[in-house]
Amino acid sequence: MIQILSYxxxxxxxxxxxIYVGWKCYKHGHIYILHLVHDERISMxxxxxxxxxYYLLNIGYISWSLSTWQHVTALPDVTAQISMKVGFITSIxxxxxxxxxxxxxxxxxxFNHSKNNIP
Known part of the structure; x- marks a missing residue:
C-alpha cells in the first residue's frame, strides 16, 4: 500500500x-523564437x-523512473525516493x-551574422 502511495x-x-514548467516555457518562449525567425506562424x-x-521526454523519463523505483516499506523511504526522483527530473x-x-x-x-553578409 505504501508503494502505491509513493507512486x-x-x-x-x-x-x-x-505541465507547469512546460506551459510557462511555451507561453514565454515564443518571443525568443519569433525574434530568431521573424515569422509568427513558423515561430508558433x-x-x-x-x-x-518536452512533454514526450518527460513522460518517458517519469515512466522509466517508475520502473527503477526501489521497494519502500516506511515513510522515510517514501520521502527519500520521491525527493531523489523529483530532484533528478527538476535537474533535467x-x-x-x-x-x-x-x-x-x-x-x-x-542567423544575424549570415544576414549581414548577404549583399
Missing part, C-alpha cells in the same frame, strides 16, 4: 512540475514542436531549459 505522490508532483510551429518534445528540466536558451542564442547570432 501516486511522485506522479502528482512530477506531473505538476512538467517551432514552439509547439518544442513543447511536444534545468539543463534542458539552459540548453535551449544557449542554442537559441547561438542560432540567433548565426
Amino acid at each position: 501516486s505522490i511522485y506522479l502528482l508532483i512530477s506531473s505538476f512540475i512538467t 510551429a517551432i514552439n509547439k514542436i518544442l513543447l511536444l518534445g 528540466l534545468c539543463v534542458l531549459h539552459y540548453t535551449n536558451i544557449t542554442v537559441i542564442y547561438f542560432l540567433r547570432r548565426l
